Each structure stands twice: as C-alpha cells, then as structure tokens.
Amino acid sequence: MSGTSLDGVDAVLAELPAGGGLRVLAHAHLDFPGALRAELLALNHSGPDELHRAAMAGQELARCYAAAIQALGPLPPVRAVAAHGQTVRHRPEWGYTLQLLNPALLAELSGLNVVADLRSRDVAAGGQGAPLVPAFHRAVFGKAGVDIAVLNLGGMGNLSFLHGDGRTLGFDTGPANALLDAWAAHHLDLPFDDGGGWASGGTVQPALLRAFQAEPYFALPPPRSTGRDLFDWPWLQRQPLAGIDPRDVQATLSEFTAWSVADALKRHQPGAVELIVCGGGAFNADLLRRLQARLPGVVLVGSGDRGLPPMQVEAAAFAWLAAAFVRQQPGNLPGVTGARGPRVLGAMYPA
Numbered sequence: 001m002s003g004t005s006l007d008g009v010d011a012v013l014a015e016l017p018a019g020g021g022l023r024v025l026a027h028a029h030l031d032f033p034g035a036l037r038a039e040l041l042a043l044n045h046s047g048p049d050e051l052h053r054a055a056m057a058g059q060e061l062a063r064c065y066a067a068a069i070q071a072l073g074p075l076p077p078v079r080a081v082a083a084h085g086q087t088v089r090h091r092p093e094w095g096y097t098l099q100l101l102n103p104a105l106l107a108e109l110s111g112l113n114v115v116a117d118l119r120s121r122d123v124a125a126g127g128q129g130a131p132l133v134p135a136f137h138r139a140v141f142g143k144a145g146v147d148i149a150v151l152n153l154g155g156m157g158n159l160s161f162l163h164g165d166g167r168t169l170g171f172d173t174g175p176a177n178a179l180l181d182a183w184a185a186h187h188l189d190l191p192f193d194d195g196g197g198w199a200s201g202g203t204v205q206p207a208l209l210r211a212f213q214a215e216p217y218f219a220l221p222p223p224r225s226t227g228r229d230l231f232d233w234p235w236l237q238r239q240p241l242a243g244i245d246p247r248d249v250q251a252t253l254s255e256f257t258a259w260s261v262a263d264a265l266k267r268h269q270p271g272a273v274e275l276i277v278c279g280g281g282a283f284n285a286d287l288l289r290r291l292q293a294r295l296p297g298v299v300l301v302g303s304g305d306r307g308l309p310p311m312q313v314e315a316a317a318f319a320w321l322a323a324a325f326v327r328q329q330p331g332n333l334p335g336v337t338g339a340r341g342p343r344v345l346g347a348m349y350p351a
Ligand SMILES: Nc1ncnc2c1ncn2[C@@H]1O[C@H](COP(=O)(O)OP(=O)(O)OP(=O)(O)O)[C@@H](O)[C@H]1O
Pocket: 002, 003, 004, 005, 006, 007, 008, 152, 153, 154, 155, 156, 157, 177, 178, 181, 191, 192, 193, 194, 195, 196, 278, 279, 280, 281, 283, 284, 285, 311, 314
C-alpha cells in the first residue's frame, strides 16, 4: 500500500483464513526515494509528457513494491499480493480513478500473483471507488450493539461508522496530512511536523479557519471522496494566507483537520462512544489533542490497542480486499461508495 501522503510503501504479510479473521505476520515500511516522491507529487497535476512519465513512475513503483515484499523476509507460500498503486487522479464524477503501477512488472519481479486496480470496478458501477476500508474496519473492529467509529489519518482522512445495529457507513472527511506535510516541508524543510510540535506552538487564526471551512466539499452529503486533485498545494495557495505567521497557518490547518473529522462524526454518528485512530496521523499528538477537545464524550483509541498498529491497517485492508477477489467475493459496500451493487474488485496478473 502506498497512500496519498506519499511517504512510501507499507507491506504486510497477512494470514486470512477462509472462515474469517486476520493475522499480520510481518510488516515492512520503505520510504520512497526522494526523486520518485517528487515525481509522484508532480504527477497529481497535469504537466509535460505526463503519459510517459506516469508509465516510468509505474515501473519505479513496481520496483519499490517488490523491495517492500522482499523486506518482509522469507515468505511462506503466498496466494496473492494486493497492490494498490499510487492514486494520481481521483475523478469518479468523470468515471475514473487512476492508481499508477505496473502490476505486470511486479508479478515478474516478485514471482507472485498480483491483484491490482482495486477501485475502478466500483467506479464503473457508479460508485466513488473510495473509501474501501469501511468493510474491513467492520470485520476487524466491529462490535455488535456498540457504536464505534474508525478514523484513518493518511494524506486524506476517512471515517468508518460501525453502528451497533450492524450498519456500516463511511466517507472521506477531507485533507488530513497532505496539507500539513506540504506546509511543514515548505517552511521547515522536513517531510512532516513530528508529533505536531510546530503546530502546537502556533495560534489558530479564526478567519483563516472559516475560509478553509467554506470549501464546498464539506457541505456535500455522502457518498463522497476526495484527493490531491482538490486538497493539495494549489488549494492552499488560493487561501488568504498573506501576513499570517507560518506557524499559525500550521496550527490552523491542524485545527481544520480536527474540525472536519469532529463535524462529520457529530453529524453522522452522534452516538459513537469510541473512535479508533489509524494511519500516520495517529502519531500527531497535536492533531489528536485538538480532535479530543472537539469530541469530549468520545474515547480516542490508537488502532494498536485494538490489535492492529496504525501503519499496518491500510495494507492489511487491501490484503483483505485481495482475498475477497481471490474468492470472487464482492469487496465494496454500495451503501458507502454509492455503487449500484456489490462488485468483485480488482484484476489478477498471474505469477
Ligand atoms: N511522528 C509523526 N508525527 C506527525 N505526523 C506523522 C508522524 N508519523 C507519520 N506521520 C504522518 O503520517 C503520514 C503517513 O501516513 P500514512 O502512511 O497512513 O498515509 P497514506 O497511507 O499515505 O495516506 P492515505 O490513507 O491517504 O492513503 C506522513 O506523511 C505524516 O504526515
């Protein structure tokens, strides 16, 4: 799995018994080489010779994925590799979502079956193609009779609502780390603001926060999903930032992310008693503190305390989706994505 924060690749070796359940046997993370990260970031927006560059980046990604698989150590017999690829365009309203990867090359390099392109069938059926993890969250974190929410803080944020009565809903809340990382990189020359330490010393600017909140995406009803197509550096540059201390901008971005999650939770699952947090944002203490302040009645729990560490959840989720493909079972939840019905997700490139 490599997500929209573009930090690198997370791989897990997962055991998925036919009767249900999941056991992660190994985890490896590889940072993207700097040049690849910069190219993937650039490919999120149109530019010169982008078809050639996308094809080259897809090959480089396949090599990174193969290295991540190798970093898992000696492997038992593996049924399939779930390979998400790198989202560089997400335009379900135009009938497509695009994850760069050369899955044929990954099959060649790894000698394993590769299941890729896990989102496009849902989009073909009229869905958003995202988020796909709510079904997995239900399977691993759900509890009958208890309202639980699961929050992924990746480049973008997404919430799953695991209602006690068995209903599962979810959608993308908006940007999570993508804008925080971009601003920190620009002003601190660091890949991210570790623990949110820089943001925590800033002062939230109410007028700027209101400008962020005025983005029409936040008024959309579900099903909804988003990406760097909208929330990226160009979006930030359109905001009224002039004359504001950069540290206050970072604090305001952090508060904005906390607001987008808390507002979504209050509107869609006011009875939630527990919020399980995963994704790299789970290590941002400043962001979690702001979120807790906006959700006084909700207990925030790291996903590690519920059996799956924050950096493993997404990779495990896509392994689970690929297992559904191997069994020719649907992976999407039409009530979440808006697809016309359940669909088998993905395509296999044989070993
Ligand atoms: N110690 C930390 N302090 C603050 N932020 C952190 C820390 N560690 C990781 N992060 C954040 O988490 C990000 C990586 O998160 P993750 O790998 O979950 O995202 P992703 O999978 O790329 O995104 P998505 O869920 O959108 O697909 C980093 O880019 C950084 O912003």
